[in-house]
Amino acid sequence: MTENILVTGGTGALGRHVVDRLGAAGHPARVLSRTRGSHIGNLGTGEGLTAALDGVGTVVHLASDPRDPSVDVEGTRRLVAAASPGTHLLYISIVGVEGHPYSYYRRKYEAERVVEESGLPYTVLRTTQFHNLVLFALETLAKAPVMPVPGGTRLQPVEVEEVAERLVELALGAPAGRVPDMGGPEIVSVAGLARTYLRVTGRRRPVVSLPLPGRVAAAFRGDAHLAPDHPDGRGTFADFVSATSGRSGYGSKAPGR
Structure with a gap:
């Protein structure tokens, strides 16, 4: 048995899979969660962190x-x-956060810098x-009679369980610094993803691409959030929708990505 592993955000959409896979691997x-889990704590206030980190050798930092x-x-x-000196800190981030005008992406990049400059291995x-x-986004947009989507924007969605699989490999390995990005198997326009969603779920809506103004929309049209050289994921978005369309509200607690 290796040293204790702490997962922040371990009750979230990604965290649950990471925790399950670590357990299945014998670890x-x-x-750490604000509301449930083995250790109640709050990163926003620092409450509970000392107790949660006692004896921990690896932290998988997913809370966001x-x-x-x-x-x-x-x-x-x-x-x-x-954290104790020598603790391995594994952080999940997002492709293309450096220089991005979206405020959440800017915070993710700043958090990356905190990790890199921490003195910890x-x-x-980034995924x-x-x-x-x-x-979740498409379900929301499909509530209208006409389905509006941001024009000129492409995505490369990846299966969260596959990201969890990669994180567990990294958590059980040696600290590796910034590792190669991880992307889904396909790069598809948002309009194309919307049509896939409608087709697989048997819904009918006109899909209308709208040119959105502003620096954030322009940045997403610029494809900085894509990882074309790393189509590492196996499951496609159509596969995912097919597998989950029967589960009501599956996307209702989507992570901030």
């Missing part, structure tokens, strides 16, 4: 909240300050958007 993990700026950057600083994995986030 049961502690779970696009609605709460205190979690990603200040929370990562608190986590670093509370670390690993950073593209998760399938369930894309599904």
Whole structure:
């Protein structure tokens, strides 16, 4: 048995799979969560971190909240300050966050810098958007009689369970710094993803691509969030929708990606 592993955000869409896979591999993990899990704690305030990190040799840092700026950057600083010297800190980030005008992406990049400058041995994995986030967005857009989507924007969605598989490999390995990005198997326009969603779920809506103004929309049209050289994922978005379309509200708790 290796040293204890702590997973922050271990009850989330990604965290649940990471915790399950670690357990299946013989490495049961502690779970840090604000509401449930083996250790109740709050990265925004620092509450519970000392107890959760006691005896921990590896931290898989997944906790994130696009609605709460205190979690990603200040929370990562608190986590670093509370961790013992030599703790392996594994951080999940997003492809293309450097120089991106989207405020949440800027915070993710700043958190990356906190990890890199922490003095702790670390690993950073960037991925593209998760399938369930894309599904959540499309479910929301499909509530209107006409389905509006951002024109000129492409995505490379990846299966969250495959990301969990990669994270477990990294958590059980040696610190590796910034590792290669991980993307889904296909790069598809948002309009194309919308049509896939409608086809697989048997719904009918006109899909209308709209040119969105502003720097954030322009950045997404520029494809910086894609990883064309790393189509590592196996499951496609159509596969995901087919497997989950019978589960009501599956995408209702999408991560901030």
